[in-house]
Amino acid sequence: MAPLLSIEGVSKEYHVRGKNVLALDSIDLSVNEGEFVTIVGPSGCGKSTLLNLIVGLLHSSSGRILFRGNVINGISTKIGYVTQKDNLLPWRTLIENVEIALEIRGLEKSQRRQRAGDLIAQVGLHGFEDHYPHELSGGMRQRANIIRTLIYDPELILMDEPFGPLDAQTRVVLQEQLLALWSNTKKTIVFITHDLVEAIALADRVVLMTSRPGKIKSVARVAIPRPRDVYQIHEHQEFRAAYESLWRELRPEVKMAEV
């Protein structure tokens, strides 16, 4: 079966005040339908740039990106994008924020309320439907951010360090919920993180990038069986082996990166 997403020889150069900055250099990566792929790399190695290219916000300098065999040109609702900043609208309640995409599609209120309510319950936010974003914790807002993307049913979901600003305990709770949503919905996820533990805990494959210009240094398959218990993940033999070998490869890149 053809991959859902194919990135073929993609490079991206930025032009800033007469200077050329090569952000990504010859990226090749295929993602299969239903796969959970995480991407780790030092700060500034082009991770966000890569997602912006996939979602069609930027054009590559060379190479091409295919979605179901077709070149991506422009934004499509088949690809969802969850960013680190939650972008919830402050004047709308939680449920009104979650249902926005269905409102834009013209779905009638009772139907979109039901769908939004279901997703809210799935991530443990039942009872907070009528709260405004400023009345929610960071973890709650980030859950809302994820389900407002899920609600329009994209086939591929790109996530750019979505749990980045959260504390360690909240992150684990959200990782667990994300894995449950992923296995219930059979989505394909490309997830960026700078946290190696998170990258291994979530992924079928971990893609490791070099410092800028970002290249793919290695791709490692994670052999930990599913369903996974993210609270106990570090106890797995496979986890330790993966962590040690990935950290060995990542460490020199982190040292070279401009921090």
Ligand SMILES: Nc1ncnc2c1ncn2[C@@H]1O[C@H](COP(=O)(O)OP(=O)(O)O)[C@@H](O)[C@H]1O
């Ligand atoms: N819009 C832009 N214009 C110019 N340079 C940019 C722009 N966005 C990112 N860069 C540069 O490209 C490199 C990769 O950035 P980015 O994709 O944000 O990395 P990451 O997400 O891995 O931290 C960095 O050196 C950054 O300064």
Ligand SMILES: [Mg+2]
């Ligand atoms: Mg980034």
